Structure formats: C-alpha cells, structure tokens
Amino acid sequence: MSLSSLLRNPFRQLTDAPVPLGSISGSRKTSSEIPSDVRRLIRDHRYFRVLAPQKGVEFDDISVSSAWQAVEQAMALVPEGTVLLRSPQVFDAAEFVGFDNIHTDPTPVKAFYLDRTAVTNADFLRFVEAGGYAHADLWPEEILPIVLQFTDQTGHPGPRHWSGGQPPKDKRDHPVVGVCWYEASAYAKWAGKQLPTPAQWQRAGTWMRSSGTSAEIHYPWGNSFDPKKANVWASGHHQTVSVTEYEQGNTLNGIRQLIGNVWEWVDAEYVIYSSNGQPVLMPESMGEVRGGAFDTYFSSHATCQFRTGKALTYRGANVGFRCGRGLERLSPPPVLANEDD
Amino acid sequence: MTAIQSYRNLPTQGDVETQQLDFSCVCCTSELVEMDPHCQQCYAPIEVSRSVAAREVQPEFISVLGASNAGKTVYLGLLLDMLGSRCSPIRATAQGTFSISLQEQVVNALQECRFPEKTPAESDLWKWLHCELSWAKNKKQTRQIDFIAPDFAGEAVAGELEQPGLYPAIGEVVSRSRGVLLLCDSAEVRDSGPREDLFAMKLASYISELYPQSARSKKSTLPAIAIVFTKSDTCPEAEEDPEQFAQNNMPRFVDFCQRKLPTRRFFAASVTGASCMVADDHLGYRNIPLHIEPRGIIQPLQWLVEKC
Numbered sequence: 016m017s018l019s020s021l022l023r024n025p026f027r028q029l030t031d032a033p034v035p036l037g038s039i040s041g042s043r044k045t046s047s048e049i050p051s052d053v054r055r056l057i058r059d060h061r062y063f064r065v066l067a068p069q070k071g072v073e074f075d076d077i078s079v080s081s082a083w084q085a086v087e088q089a090m091a092l093v094p095e096g097t098v099l100l101r102s103p104q105v106f107d108a109a110e111f112v113g114f115d116n117i118h119t120d121p122t123p124v125k126a127f128y129l130d131r132t133a134v135t136n137a138d139f140l141r142f143v144e145a146g147g148y149a150h151a152d153l154w155p156e157e158i159l160p161i162v163l164q165f166t167d168q169t170g171h172p173g174p175r176h177w178s179g180g181q182p183p184k185d186k187r188d189h190p191v192v193g194v195c196w197y198e199a200s201a202y203a204k205w206a207g208k209q210l211p212t213p214a215q216w217q218r219a220g221t222w223m224r225s226s227g228t229s230a231e232i233h234y235p236w237g238n239s240f241d242p243k244k245a246n247v248w249a250s251g252h253h254q255t256v257s258v259t260e261y262e263q264g265n266t267l268n269g270i271r272q273l274i275g276n277v278w279e280w281v282d283a284e285y286v287i288y289s290s291n292g293q294p295v296l297m298p299e300s301m302g303e304v305r306g307g308a309f310d311t312y313f314s315s316h317a318t319c320q321f322r323t324g325k326a327l328t329y330r331g332a333n334v335g336f337r338c339g340r341g342l343e344r345l346s347p348p349p350v351l352a353n354e355d356d
Numbered sequence: 357m358t359a360i361q362s363y364r365n366l367p368t369q370g371d372v373e374t375q376q377l378d379f380s381c382v383c384c385t386s387e388l389v390e391m392d393p394h395c396q397q398c399y400a401p402i403e404v405s406r407s408v409a410a411r412e413v414q415p416e417f418i419s420v421l422g423a424s425n426a427g428k429t430v431y432l433g434l435l436l437d438m439l440g441s442r443c444s445p446i447r448a449t450a451q452g453t454f455s456i457s458l459q460e461q462v463v464n465a466l467q468e469c470r471f472p473e474k475t476p477a478e479s480d481l482w483k484w485l486h487c488e489l490s491w492a493k494n495k496k497q498t499r500q501i502d503f504i505a506p507d508f509a510g511e512a513v514a515g516e517l518e519q520p521g522l523y524p525a526i527g528e529v530v531s532r533s534r535g536v537l538l539l540c541d542s543a544e545v546r547d548s549g550p551r552e553d554l555f556a557m558k559l560a561s562y563i564s565e566l567y568p569q570s571a572r573s574k575k576s577t578l579p580a581i582a583i584v585f586t587k588s589d590t591c592p593e594a595e596e597d598p599e600q601f602a603q604n605n606m607p608r609f610v611d612f613c614q615r616k617l618p619t620r621r622f623f624a625a626s627v628t629g630a631s632c633m634v635a636d637d638h639l640g641y642r643n644i645p646l647h648i649e650p651r652g653i654i655q656p657l658q659w660l661v662e663k664c
Contacts, residue, residue, distance in 0.1 A: 105634045105644065114469040114634075114644050248650070251443035287632060296633040296641070298590070310649040311629075313467050323647040325630055333629075333649065 053078040057085045059141045063207030066345045076349035083348045090128040090340070091219075091268040097121035098217040099231055101320055106290040114287075116322060124218040129211060130337040132258035132271050133190035133279060134202060136174075136182035142202050143180060148172035153201040161328070165198055174198070175330040188257045190277045190335035196302035196327040199280040199336040208338035210282035213322065215339055216305050220273045220319035223266060233318040234274055235266040240314035245275030247311045254309055255332075274317050277335035278304035278325065285324025299326045308333035377402070379409035382504065384528045398525040399479040404504065407452040407486045415486065415502035416664055417532045418657075419579075421563075422539035423555050424510025427586035429475050430627055431539060432507050433462025435653050436485060446491040446658055451502070458483040458507055466627070466648050475509040479525050483507045489661060501661065504529075517558050531566040535580045535660035542591035542624065545605050553606040556583070560609060564616045580663035581613070581620040582656035589626035589651070598622035621659055625652035 049057075053074065056064050065074050065082035074082075101116030147153060149172070154162050167173040171180035175193030182191070194202075203210050211219070221231040232238055234245070242249040244264035246256050255276055265271050273279075285301040301324035307317025310333050315321065325334055377388040383400035394401055408415050420428050436459040439448030450456050461483070465472040475482065484507070490500040508526055516526040530536065538559060545552040560581070567578050585594040585601060594601040599622045602610050613620050629649040636642045 103646075114646075249441065249443070253443075289634070293635040296635075298632075301630065308649065310651065312648040312650055315467060316647045321647075323630065 095126040104288045122214045129339040133335045133337045137187040139191040189255045203338045211339035247275045280336040302327045382408045419533040419536045426539040448487040451486040455485045477509045477511040534664040542585035542594035556609040585624045588624035595624045598624045623656045
C-alpha cells in the first residue's frame with residue numbers, strides 16, 4: 016500500500032480491507048441532496064458530529080460520505096508511531112540554576128487526524144455566532160464564572176482583538192488569536208474534535224523521517240532552520256499572516272504552519288519538574304503551547320520538540336490553535352461499509 | 357624582561373609608564389598610557405577609546421540607566437542583537453570584538469532559557485559597546501552615527517546617585533549623552549509603592565543637574581529621555597498605555613519630568629513570553645525565562661536617535 020493511499024484511507028489500517036483510491040469521492044452527491052443540517056455542520060467544520068454522532072442519532076450514507084470528503088479536505092491523517100517528548104526540568108548545579116528540556120522514553124502515538132491549518136478567524140466566527148460562549152456544556156464548570164470576561168475590545172463575546180463580535184475584515188484567513196486555552200478547548204468540543212496532545216502535535220511535525228533513524232527532525236522540512244519556511248521573528252513580518260502562506264514549510268501530508276505564525280495550544284497543562292525538588296513557582300496555571308509564533312526570537316524555540324507554556328487564561332496576539340481527532344468511534348465511509356458487507 | 361614579554365616584543369613595565377597613547381579616553385578625555393587596559397580616571401576600557409580613535413568619527417553617547425534588576429544588561433544585549441538583523445529599521449554594526457561580548461553573553465543565556473549573570477559593581481568589569489548605527493532618514497538619505505553605551509551595574513548607578521563622583525564613568529557618560537534610556541521594572545513600579553517612583557526621580561534629578569548651563573540659557577541641550585517600562589509581559593497595564601501607567605504609578609517622577617526634562621517619552625518593553633520562579637538555595641528565588649519574544653525593544657532607541 017502506498018503512503019499516499021495510507022494517508023487518504025485511514026480505515027485501511029482499521030479494517031485491513033483493500034480500499035480503492037477515490038472510493039469516497041466516488042459517492043459524491045450534489046449539495047442539494049445533502050440534508051441542510053448536515054450541510055451546515057460540514058460548513059462549520061463540525062463533520063465529526065456526523066461521523067461520530069451522539070447515541071440515537073443516525074445519518075444517511077450521503078451525509079457520511081460528504082462528511083468524509085470534508086475531513087479529507089480539511090484534515091490530514093498522521094500515521095501512528097512514537098515521539099521523543101522532552102520534559103521541562105529545572106536543575107541546580109552548584110551556584111547555577113538552569114533549565115532544560117530532558118529527553119524521556121519514546122511515547123507511542125496512534126494514528127489521528129489533524130487540521131491542515133490553524134483555526135482561522137472565519138472558522139471561529141461560526142462558533143461565536145452559534146452562541147459558543149453561552150453554551151455551558153462546552154466549558155469546564157470551574158471556569159464558567161470567568162467566561163463572561165472572554166470578550167473582544169467592545170465587550171462582545173469573542174477573541175480579545177476582535178471588535179463588535181467580528182474579526183478584522185482583512186484577517187479572516189489569519190489564525191484566530193486572543194483566545195485562551197479554555198476558548199480553544201470549547202471550540203474543539205463544539206466542533207467534535209479535541210486539541211492535540213503534545214505527543215500528537217509533535218508526531219504531526221516529525222513523522223516523515225523519524226522511522227529508521229534515531230533522531231527526530233527538528234522542523235517539518237528537515238533539521239536546518241529556514242525563515243522562508245516559517246513566520247518567526249527572523250522572517251520579518253512581526254505579525255500573523257494568512258494560514259495559507261509559507262507553503263514551503265508544509266509537512267508531506269499538507270499540514271501548514273506547524274512551525275511559526277502562532278503558538279498552538281495543546282491539550283496539556285505545562286508543568287516544570289525540578290531535579291532537586293526545588294519549588295517551581297508560576298504566576299498561574301499554564302497550558303502547553305507548541306511551534307513558535309511570528310515573534311519567537313530564537314529558531315531553537317520554534318522546533319517540533321520545544322515545549323513551553325502560557326497562562327491558561329492568556330489571550331495574546333501570538334497564540335492560536337488547531338484541532339485533532341483520533342480514529343475511534345468514527346463511522347466508516349459508506350463504500351467501505353459496503354465492501355465489508 | 358620575562359620570556360613572554362620578550363616573545364611578544366612588548367616594552368617592560370618601566371617603559372610603559374612613560375609611553376603615552378596618541379588618543380585620550382573617549383569617556384573622560386584623560387590621557388591614556390599603553391598597557392593599562394582601562395583609563396585610570398574612569399575605568400573605561402582603552403579598547404573603546406582606541407576603536408573610536410580609529411574611526412575618526414565623533415561618537416554619540418547613549419546612557420542606559422536604571423535600578424538594580426531593571427533589566428539593563430538583557431535590554432542592551434538583545435537590542436544590539438536585534439539591530440544586527442536585516443529586518444530591523446535601524447541597523448547596528450559593532451566596532452571591535454569587545455562590542456560583541458555583551459550581545460554574546462545575553463543571547464547565549466536567553467537562548468538557553470536563563471538570564472545572564474548580574475553585572476558586577478566594579479567599573480573595570482563593565483562591558484561597553486561601540487557601534488555604528490544607520491537608518492533611513494527618508495527614501496534617498498541614510499543617516500549614520502557612532503554610538504557608545506556602557507552596561508552600568510544597577511548597584512553602581514545607585515551608589516553614584518548617593519555619592520556623585522563615586523563612579524566617574526557614569527557621570528562622564530551621562531553628561532555627554534544625547535539620549536538616555538531610563539529603565540524601570542514595570543512590575544516593581546506597580547507593586548512596590550513609591551520606591552521606584554522616588555528612585556526614578558533621583559535619576560532624573562541627577563541627569564538634570566549635569567546640565568546646569570543649558571538650564572540658565574533656556575536652550576535645551578538636555579538629553580532626550582526614553583523611559584522604558586521593562587518586563588511588561590508581567591504588567592499588561594504598562595504595555596497597554598505606558599504614559600498613563602507612569603502617571604498612575606510614578607506621579608512624582610512624571611511631575612519632575614514635566615518641569616525639568618522636556619524631551620521625554622514613555623515606552624514598554626519585554627523580552628520573555630513567559631517565565632517562572634525557581635527556589636535557589638543561595639539567592640532565594642531565581643527568574644527563568646521559558647521562551648523569548650521581544651517586544652518594544654527597538655522603538656525607544658529609534659525615538660532617541662530621531663531626537664538626537
């Protein structure tokens with residue numbers, strides 16, 4: 016089985032059945048045949064609501080097939096494997112207190128889907144317009160009292176730098192920023208997805224050449240930094256760019272801007288360990304971020320391995336997110352289901 | 357004569373004392389003699405004066421002042437590194453390897469997620485910079501100046517304020533500066549009551565007292581003062597509106613500036629994107645930067661050179 020077919024047909028891994036390429040698109044239907052509620056879900060990038068429906072809800076083959084087409088377009092399959100996570104650790108040597116990311120044992124990662132781009136302002140607007148900030152089920156109970164504070168410049172629910180509940184018109188295709196870890200998680204939940212784990216995020220950027228060699232690549236394109244392939248401080252923009260730019264930095268399966276443009280929230284609290292048991296004080300609980308941003312100064316802080324954090328309620332201009340989803344409990348594409356029969 | 361002196365063909369100690377250099381100290385204009393690595397009056401490194409003499413360009417001094425732990429070393433070292441980038445609006449070219457030492461010390465430390473060691477209080481251990489700054493004045497013209505900036509220790513600045521003349525280099529540099537970068541730790545300003553306000557006012561008073569003649573003649577030769585609230589990543593109020601932050605938290609200093617220092621502006625700057633504190637058996641708590649994302653570092657200098 017070729018690599019491209021593996022990436023296009025993840026259920027090959029699950030069912031071990033021969034899957035002809037294009038089998039999903041072979042069941043393409045006109046949009047008028049797709050129920051309107053499903054069309055809306057797909058438009059809002061909530062296709063996993065169709066592919067992993069709640070108990071008692073069923074969708075027809077046309078809807079499932081269309082949802083799979085949307086997944087193929089918007090997300091990339093990252094093959095299973097292992098990553099070498101580094102553990103942030105403080106050490107005390109004589110009179111010198113230092114900090115390093117210490118290698119740990121290989122961490123296994125199952126195959127999963129990851130958004131090809133960071134969630135854009137246009138994407139996030141749909142969440143806002145759907146009343147995401149008022150939907151209590153999307154937020155942890157302990158955070159509900161401060162959700163009201165997650166407003167834009169004009170007091171409307173939404174990212175910090177928006178105005179009147181709307182993103183800047185010229186930045187609709189930029190990654191959404193000014194959202195804290197909780198807002199990112201709420202969006203992911205609404206979309207039927209999750210924030211990627213640190214291991215998943217790292218696997219997405221390093222799977223290409225990690226097998227057969229002991230070392231992971233530092234960047235999706237190799238080991239040498241190139242400011243033409245990622246929007247970091249040295250690239251000179253000093254602000255976000257469209258999620259479609261810096262194409263040269265894509266992974267082989269078409270994931271864009273893992274490195275640079277914005278830090279990305281992942282599904283983990285950022286904890287620093289101490290080699291000698293010294294207390295490590297943080298101003299508040301931190302969430303882990305990955306990949307560096309337009310203002311990241313050192314390229315060594317914008318690698319696939321570098322782990323750092325921001326306060327969970329940080330709503331800065333340099334942190335966004337993308338979503339992922341494991342393959343568990345997904346309805347297989349209708350053609351596959353027929354073949355299995 | 358020792359073997360090493362013979363090998364290097366260097367003069368003996370007796371010869372050295374009489375061998376006067378053909379350039380004077382760039383800081384205090386004292387005569388300099390060969391083999392002394394520092395001026396014996398102000399302890400400025402001779403290599404700075406040699407570098408200036410070789411350029412044959414009258415340099416401008418810029419003072420970087422502030423209390424201990426205000427972030428002067430990190431600010432100055434990172435500023436120089438950023439000015440070396442092609443995407444900076446002002447470009448700096450270091451003159452002499454000594455000018456790169458501070459940059460090297462700061463950048464290596466920050467890259468490894470730690471802050472550099474504190475600047476020692478002894479003036480002969482301070483690092484100095486001599487750089488050529490160039491920037492586009494307009495579409496056709498590029499302007500260039502040589503600038504010199506020493507990295508003073510905060511303890512020395514405080515000592516000089518208490519007892520003027522204790523550290524001659526500070527007085528000499530400030531009195532010759534066309535621009536002053538006055539750094540204040542924004543979180544300290546917000547949280548420590550009037551202490552930072554009063555210290556900044558003392559500094560401002562010290563600066564204005566070094567320019568008595570200009571005050572009498574009512575012609576402003578006072579240096580332009582860029583007041584920079586450092587570590588603003590930990591103090592969003594300072595980042596949002598530095599001028600308002602100053603008025604709210606440093607009323608004495610702001611009032612003094614309005615009366616005595618006409619050319620001034622407030623800025624906010626930060627170097628880290630996040631940091632944590634770690635207990636240290638020897639020094640209490642140590643701040644550790646988790647990643648570096650500089651903000652507002654170049655703008656104060658850009659404003660100063662436009663005013664100079």
